[in-house]
Amino acid sequence: MTFISIAENLARLGIASTNNGSSTGQDFFASGIDITSYSPADASQIASVKTSAHHDYDHVLAKAQEAFIEFRQIPAPKRGDMVRQFGNKLRYHKQDLGHLVSYEMGKSLQEGLGEVQEMIDICDFAVGLSRQLHGFTMHSERPGHRMYEQYHPLGIVGVISAFNFPVAVWSWNAALAWICGNVVIWKPSEKTPLCALACQNIFAEVAKENDLPEGISNLLIADHEIGDRLVKDKKVALVSFTGSTRVGRIVGRNVAERFGKSILELGGNNAIIITENADLNMSIIGAVFGAVGTAGQRCTSTRRLIIQESVYNEVRDRLVKAYGQLKIGNPLDETNHVGPLIDKNAVQQYLDSIEKCKQEGGRFIVEGGILEGEQYASGCYVKPCIAEVENHYEIVQHETFAPILYLIKYKTLDEAIALQNDVPQGLSSAIMTQNLREAELFLSQAGSDCGIANVNIGTSGAEIGGAFGGEKETGGGRESGSDAWKYYMRRQTNTINYTTSLPLAQGIKFDL
Numbered sequence: 001m002t003f004i005s006i007a008e009n010l011a012r013l014g015i016a017s018t019n020n021g022s023s024t025g026q027d028f029f030a031s032g033i034d035i036t037s038y039s040p041a042d043a044s045q046i047a048s049v050k051t052s053a054h055h056d057y058d059h060v061l062a063k064a065q066e067a068f069i070e071f072r073q074i075p076a077p078k079r080g081d082m083v084r085q086f087g088n089k090l091r092y093h094k095q096d097l098g099h100l101v102s103y104e105m106g107k108s109l110q111e112g113l114g115e116v117q118e119m120i121d122i123c124d125f126a127v128g129l130s131r132q133l134h135g136f137t138m139h140s141e142r143p144g145h146r147m148y149e150q151y152h153p154l155g156i157v158g159v160i161s162a163f164n165f166p167v168a169v170w171s172w173n174a175a176l177a178w179i180c181g182n183v184v185i186w187k188p189s190e191k192t193p194l195c196a197l198a199c200q201n202i203f204a205e206v207a208k209e210n211d212l213p214e215g216i217s218n219l220l221i222a223d224h225e226i227g228d229r230l231v232k233d234k235k236v237a238l239v240s241f242t243g244s245t246r247v248g249r250i251v252g253r254n255v256a257e258r259f260g261k262s263i264l265e266l267g268g269n270n271a272i273i274i275t276e277n278a279d280l281n282m283s284i285i286g287a288v289f290g291a292v293g294t295a296g297q298r299c300t301s302t303r304r305l306i307i308q309e310s311v312y313n314e315v316r317d318r319l320v321k322a323y324g325q326l327k328i329g330n331p332l333d334e335t336n337h338v339g340p341l342i343d344k345n346a347v348q349q350y351l352d353s354i355e356k357c358k359q360e361g362g363r364f365i366v367e368g369g370i371l372e373g374e375q376y377a378s379g380c381y382v383k384p385c386i387a388e389v390e391n392h393y394e395i396v397q398h399e400t401f402a403p404i405l406y407l408i409k410y411k412t413l414d415e416a417i418a419l420q421n422d423v424p425q426g427l428s429s430a431i432m433t434q435n436l437r438e439a440e441l442f443l444s445q446a447g448s449d450c451g452i453a454n455v456n457i458g459t460s461g462a463e464i465g466g467a468f469g470g471e472k473e474t475g476g477g478r479e480s481g482s483d484a485w486k487y488y489m490r491r492q493t494n495t496i497n498y499t500t501s502l503p504l505a506q507g508i509k510f511d512l
């Protein structure tokens with residue numbers, strides 16, 4: 001097991017801690033109550049953090065507005081250089097930040113380090129992009145006129161993030177928002193405040209070294225009330241929200257009410273179709289990692305396996321065998337496959353879902369339950385489980401953020417695609433097949449209705465180079481790669497007349 005002293009770890013990330021829950025003493029706008037962060041790995045108090053109160057919000061907003069006036073004048077490639085330096089700081093702090101992510105959130109150390117790597121990757125991507133914020137030019141229908149489009153910064157971008165990706169989601173948004181000339185106010189999940197504080201401290205090093213205005217990166221460690229203010233505030237041009245569909249519905253409505261812009265990245269209910277032409281070795285690895293990785297707490301976690309009847313029994317038996325080999329325990333121990341759930345509420349939701357599934361007729365072939373014993377003393381460790389179900393069950397239609405995998409049998413591929421699409425969510429999907437016809441049908445307009453559709457790769461995770469997001473109740477937003485940067489800018493069409501007359505469009509005459 002990798003052992004590090006959490007106090008030293010926090011100190012290297014600029015967080016003062018006595019390792020006994022005393023306040024971190026952060027000096028930004030945080031004069032509210034203290035909240036304590038506990039590790040789901042061993043229930044230890046990691047540290048307490050001061051929250052931001054309502055009047056702190058006013059200060060943060062004023063600082064951000066002030067910073068934007070200066071920051072938008074800095075050329076985009078120079079803003080890119082700032083992001084490049086931030087990426088290098090992340091490289092330097094990767095081990096410490098990765099450990100903190102793992103310890104505070106409970107995901108495996110490998111995944112914690114992987115999350116920091118995603119931050120580094122998006123910084124690299126954004127640096128290149130900072131020289132490529134292209135608009136189109138087009139031919140004017142009027143002689144002596146030039147027409148083109150350009151993109152300008154929006155202003156303040158509010159980022160509200162979920163607990164399960166406590167650092168990467170912010171960086172996907174912040175890196176793009178910054179190169180586009182915006183300033184960012186981040187309200188992280190109150191379940192992972194120390195990860196957020198560490199990121200803010202790392203960015204502060206870059207701001208200081210470059211004499212940048214305060215207020216380019218702002219942090220509000222606070223509860224949902226402050227989140228709600230950010231959402232309803234007309235001065236916040238774009239709200240990028242990552243979280244549950246339940247909260248996203250409220251956020252989307254409130255931002256739309258004031259004609260603000262939003263990016264909504266909400267829940268998923270992701271399925272892998274395993275056809276009779278699948279490579280079953282790859283299918284089992286993809287399915288098991290997708291279902292139990294991050295203890296089933298990824299928006300892209302595999303929740304459903306839709307399996308062709310001729311291979312169903314074999315897949316089921318191999319899954320049972322694979323689940324029997326899973327090692328569950330401390331996420332910092334790299335030999336474990338599965339860590340804890342985030343807290344006891346999440347454990348209760350997992351238990352309730354199992355119960356509901358049984359009531360609806362689900363048959364568990366790998367039983368769930370809470371793990372007991374000294375190494376599971378936090379009460380957050382649960383057994384990954386598998387149930388045979390029907391797709392229409394209410395519980396199967398719902399995203400339970402825990403390692404529960406549902407198996408569904410099908411006869412024809414059309415039926416499998418219909419089952420895959422027949423849920424309210426539309427984030428990630430996959431097909432396992434070596435048959436070109438099956439793969440192409442799945443990717444066609446008559447195939448998967450999700451924002452992400454993969455062939456011979458599971459549903460879990462995504463590369464930062466592609467636009468990330470989903471359809472239907474997943475919210476429709478896109479962030480990270482491709483042209484997602486356009487969400488972070490306002491678009492302007494410009495027409496310039498360089499003649500001495502003023503011809504009107506469509507040949508209209510207006511003689512004076």
Ligand code: NAD
Nearest residue numbers: 161162163188189224227228243244247265266267268299
């Ligand atoms: P959550 O919806 O409970 O909380 C998300 C954030 O919203 C937190 O910061 C919370 O404080 C804030 N919040 C709560 N009420 C609010 C309100 N009324 N106004 C403004 N902000 C408010 O989600 P969670 O439990 O932290 O995360 C798990 C969920 O996030 C899952 O559903 C998962 O699928 C989803 N998720 C989606 C993606 C994606 O990219 N699609 C990525 C990660 C997580």
